[in-house]
Amino acid sequence: MRPELTKAELIQGPAELPISAEEIRTHLWTIYPEKTTDEYLELLIKAATSHVETVTWRKLVSQKWRLYLDRWPVGGIVLPFGSVVSVEMVKWLDGDGVDHTLVSGSDYLPAVVGPEPMVMPLGSSWPSGTLFDVDPIRVEFTAGFGSKDKVPEDLRQAIQLLAAHWYEVREAVVVGTTVRKVPFAVDALIGPWKVRRW
Incomplete structure (x- = not known):
């Protein structure tokens, strides 16, 4: 979902x-x-x-975007815009406004599931706990085919x-x-x- x-x-x-x-x-x-x-x-x-x-x-042509989500999904975060060159950052704000950075390779992994590029949690799920009210989850990625x-x-x-x-x-x-x-x-x-x- x-x-x-x-x-x-x-x-x-x-x-x-x-x-x-x-x-x-x-x-x-x-x-x-x-x-x-x-x-x-x-x-x-x-x-x-x-x-x-x-x-x-x-x-x-490659361009950098930031995606904002209001909650963690079940499974991976689907990235818009088709082809993705790279995922640079996944961050989230907890209910107290404290910023957390997830680490690629240990917390998440960019993947392609079917035709869609995604960011998948490497553990059983994404972090738990209360999220900040406004734009708590941010994913920065480079979309496009390259040059x-x-x-x-x-x-x-x-x-x-x-x-x-x-x-x-x-x-x-x-x-x-x-x-x-x-x-x-x-x-x-x-x-x-x-x-x-x-």
Whole structure:
């Protein structure tokens, strides 16, 4: 049974985008005007990346997150966002507000159970006793596939398609053109990568 998720907080964003402005420029070679700046292309890439991450409920390029829980689960702590590179810290506040740090390898172990990354207690259960009232359990972890080169090609291609579509079609409705549904191609690419949401 999943514990109630109070919030997940981004601590450190990705160091790079899943694709570069140069890759988008190559993708747009038939319509790309030389005056378009890298900054504008990167805005499109960021928006497309955000869309892919939101729909798949994954993080692509590695980024550090802190997960807050209001109680210990039965079994492992399920980590959101799909692939997890590492678990840096598990801490909890007792009822008196005293902070405790669990030790990886003796108190807990990162694991993958089925399709989901988890933090599992190495003993029979998590610590006992009264927990602090607000956000008592904190887990810091790095989510994502690693560097941009490790992001699956399906997801990188979906980002390119979306960014190129938004580059070429900048209005909500374009009159006098043939209807093309780019999102269908994007859905086909990202569909297999969707993970279960909280």
